[in-house]
Amino acid sequence: MDHKIDRLELPKCMDCACFNLRKAARAVTQLYDKALRPTGLRTTQFTLLVGISMLGAVRVTRLAEIGVMDRTTLTRNLKPLERRGLIQITPGNDHRTRVVTITDEGQKALEQALPLWKKVQADVVKRLSQERWNSMRADLGEVVSLVSKS
Amino acid sequence: MDHKIDRLELPKCMDCACFNLRKAARAVTQLYDKALRPTGLRTTQFTLLVGISMLGAVRVTRLAEIGVMDRTTLTRNLKPLERRGLIQITPGNDHRTRVVTITDEGQKALEQALPLWKKVQADVVKRLSQERWNSMRADLGEVVSLVSKS
């Protein structure tokens, strides 16, 4: 019994949107994480700190929605930040909720990380060209909204 | 001491290439994983099976390179496939190497998964439009090659 899959079918799978997006995400993550390494922050953590700092005080579920991230994923991603004292998680007025805020330590870490992020971001955008990155970012947004409506 | 970060600095971070790529990757992964769920395969696993099936017999490091994936990540990603008997890992002629091959079980799983993948892929491409996906895929490839040359 030879396989029933046509030899021409499998190469098509290299066009997989999920594979190509994940691959690109892995690649840039390595680049950004390396750039942020002196701060001890991963890019995921940096992004969370930025969001928390901007929002002031935010519920867990809301923060998860913004990142198109599962709520339970966010809970786990907050752990290392809390352990390092960069954020605080306290019960909200609605006693079901938990509110996340950034600490002074967190602000300081953010100040330290910001110039490193700016450098690697500028480098990536420059090498892609600003136009290409603009259209790419729009496309990525389209992908996200497409999935949200599923 | 009020924070020294200009109020206009943080919103710029929402343009982060890493954040936007990871976010989009999370979104599509949820879509594809859901589509493949009846097979018990995650999209990552499906992609690996496709690659292994196409390449016939491939060394661990080579397979990792193709996916722009850390070698040790691949090692761990192969584990669930091996445990389910979908692939085999055997020592190569060069006794340092390990060669990965797909099993009959793996071929069968692939046959089962292929139409489900085709459906979700076609759906995504259609909703994005073929043109947009084409340009997007080219952009993603550009990102990967950009990072590889760092």
Added chain:
DNA sequence: ACAAAATAGGTGTATATACTCCTAAGTAAT
């Protein structure tokens, strides 16, 4: 032939991701 260098790969550890199932607390129906 043998020591040094290079190569292939795995383990330990830590983070990232999400599904299923569970508890607690608020809200609505009667």
Added chain:
DNA sequence: ATTACTTAGGAGTATATACACCTATTTTGT
């Protein structure tokens, strides 16, 4: 007021990801 429903969130489990460090094997320089 009490029950039913809904909402917010965590815990258990499993996969995904990669860095630092380790071992084993091959290649290379002499």
